[in-house]
Amino acid sequence: MMSDLQGSLPFDNKLHEECGIFGVFGCDDQETAYNIYSGLFALQHRGQESCGMAVNNNGVVSSHKDMGLVSDVFNKDILEKLPGQMGIGHVRYSTTGCSMRENTQPLVLKYIKGTLSIAHNGNLTNTAELRDELERTGAIFQTTTDSEVMSYLIARERVNCGSVEEAVRRIMPRIQGAYSLLVMSPRKLIAARDPHGFRPLVIGQLENAWVFASETCALDVVGAVYVRDVEPGEIVVADERGLTSIKTETPEKTSLCIFEYIYFARPDSQINGLSVYEARQESGRILARQHPVEADLVIGVPESGIDAAIGYSQASGIPYGKGFVKNNYVGRTFIKPQQKQRENAVRLKLNVLGNTVRGKRVVMLDDSIVRGTTSARLVHMLKNAGATEVHVRISSPPFLWPCYFGTDVPERSQLSAVRNSLDEICRSLGADSLGYLELDSLHEMLCGREIDYCDACFSGNYPVAPPKSEASIDQFVK
CATH class of the missing domain: 3.40.50.2020 (Rossmann fold)
Structure with a gap:
């Protein structure tokens, strides 16, 4: 069996950490980009293929992203060209076939209500169906990520409702699978976590600013104080009034990925109050x-x-x-x-x-x-x-x-x-x-x-129905 296991299998035996996200609201103009840079650096273990950030300066969004590590993609000159009071960042890993600059995040879209920026950690299981539905109604996609699908859904709902957070709330019953999500509008920063809570997402406070991150280690590196985890199914809005929480329906048993404790998260992080x-x-x-x-x-x-x-x-x-x-x-x-x-x-x-x-x-x-x-x-x-x-x-x-x-x-x-x-x-x-x-x-x-945790990769007990075909997950993976 040695030749079979070691010779015919084309990849090594380590897993892929798909993404890490970081966002900040309420910083001084010149501090926002540096804080995002530091937060992404702390989350580099979650994705080492590409990274990026989008920074909002009084409604005007500037972004920079590319293939490579955080230290390769950003330097002092670039960060100083990204002033603003809030912003979001992303580190990414993808499977073979989706490794291209177009799929780097955050995604920044311009639509009738202004600019919408999105960073996502997780994976949807009904991406293929949603994408097909959107394409049949005229949507043109620039990437192969499920994050772009969510962006279109949020933008379309926002046109018909009063706020971005309401648009996020409306699409949550339609998107299935895992998502810890940061959405930046011209005046707000919104964090959302899927009802099962597959991927971690935490809230921190940095003087008068609010910080969101995939792990608490990213809060530590910018000097933010851990406040709490974003709860499964929760939408948290950071704006000039402070923080607002919106709860949505959740299952009786949530499903945090157990492999966050085994391998993914940094050992100096805490998830649900437990030291990794x-x-x-x-x-x-x-x-x-x-x-x-x-x-x-x-x-x-x-x-x-x-x-x-x-x-x-x-x-x-x-x-x-x-x-x-x-x-x-x-x-x-x-x-x-x-x-x-x-x-x-x-x-x-x-x-x-x-x-x-x-x-x-x-x-x-x-x-x-x-x-x-x-x-x-x-x-x-x-x-x-x-x-x-x-x-x-x-x-x-x-x-x-x-x-x-x-x-x-x-x-x-x-x-x-x-x-x-x-x-x-x-x-x-x-x-x-x-x-x-x-x-x-x-x-x-x-x-x-x-x-509560998800152990489906060991047990086969999936808390959410798998996609209808392997192609659905292979084509649209972050």
């Missing part, structure tokens, strides 16, 4: 109880695997050590569009500390196995460096189902856990043993917090 770092450590402690092994050393695969490794070490009593050195100037492996570039990035990104692992029985903690290729290379590197045994522990259950809500878990035929038994995967990795976090114990990772 603490949740990851707890997953390691659970793994130590579920899959004990005699070993000399516990190591983690940077970055999220390190936190789980610390927890595993604490619970097992096996010493924790640093097994890999990470080159922080290489982006996450999955951002490379071509497979050869991905493979080169893996070798450039991590190197083994031979003195740490040589002659040791090693427990290696990682957050997931999707296709298995990266994990196999890491096990091979450890054994080449002199590790006598490598026991792989994964701080999530096996991936068995694709995701349609903003995480690029691929179709089932490409998932190693679907096509192979546990023993076959273990052999293909070259590992001495393999253990996954058990599905029924995901709630334990939340440290006693009552947080």
